[in-house]
Amino acid sequence: MAVKDRDRFSTATRLRVLGEQTAARVYRSQTRRQARRSRLTSRAALLALVLCSLVVALAYPMRQYVSQRADIADLQREKEQARRRVEQLRDLKARWQDDAYAEQQIRLRLHYVMPGETGFVVVDPDAAQQSRADLGAADRPWYSNVWDGVDKSDASGQKN
Numbered sequence: 273m274a275v276k277d278r279d280r281f282s283t284a285t286r287l288r289v290l291g292e293q294t295a296a297r298v299y300r301s302q303t304r305r306q307a308r309r310s311r312l313t314s315r316a317a318l319l320a321l322v323l324c325s326l327v328v329a330l331a332y333p334m335r336q337y338v339s340q341r342a343d344i345a346d347l348q349r350e351k352e353q354a355r356r357r358v359e360q361l362r363d364l365k366a367r368w369q370d371d372a373y374a375e376q377q378i379r380l381r382l383h384y385v386m387p388g389e390t391g392f393v394v395v396d397p398d399a400a401q402q403s404r405a406d407l408g409a410a411d412r413p414w415y416s417n418v419w420d421g422v423d424k425s426d427a428s429g430q431k432n
């Protein structure tokens with residue numbers, strides 16, 4: 273026992289034991305760091321996988337949501353335009369219910385005159401001939417086409 277105790281207290285033995293203990297601590301800390309790194313890496317990979325899954329899972333519904341919101345905005349705009357058009361038509365209907373407005377429109381559009389009045393239509397002969405020549409048969413009033421047909425048939429009858 274005396275030899276063991278002496279070896280135990282010798283500097284070389286103490287240095288050797290101290291070196292072994294230090295080496296063991298360094299090995300354990302490296303192992304822990306590697307384990308921690310690998311755990312962090314696997315955790316980060318798992319987190320990235322979960323986030324990617326969420327993005328992929330939510331991409332289509334979010335696109336649909338945005339598209340539907342745009343459709344709703346368009347429909348609301350159309351609804352507002354239709355409402356304004358209905359208001360305009362109601363105003364027009366109310367105006368046509370008034371006899372004075374109806375009379376004014378009839379006189380203006382159909383060239384009607386009241387009893388006792390004399391109606392005049394001033395026609396520039398040069399402008400009438402030019403406009404008649406410029407218009408095709410489909411663009412002219414029907415009665416112009418009828419009279420042109422009568423004039424042509426009359427002209428062909430006189431040649432014979």
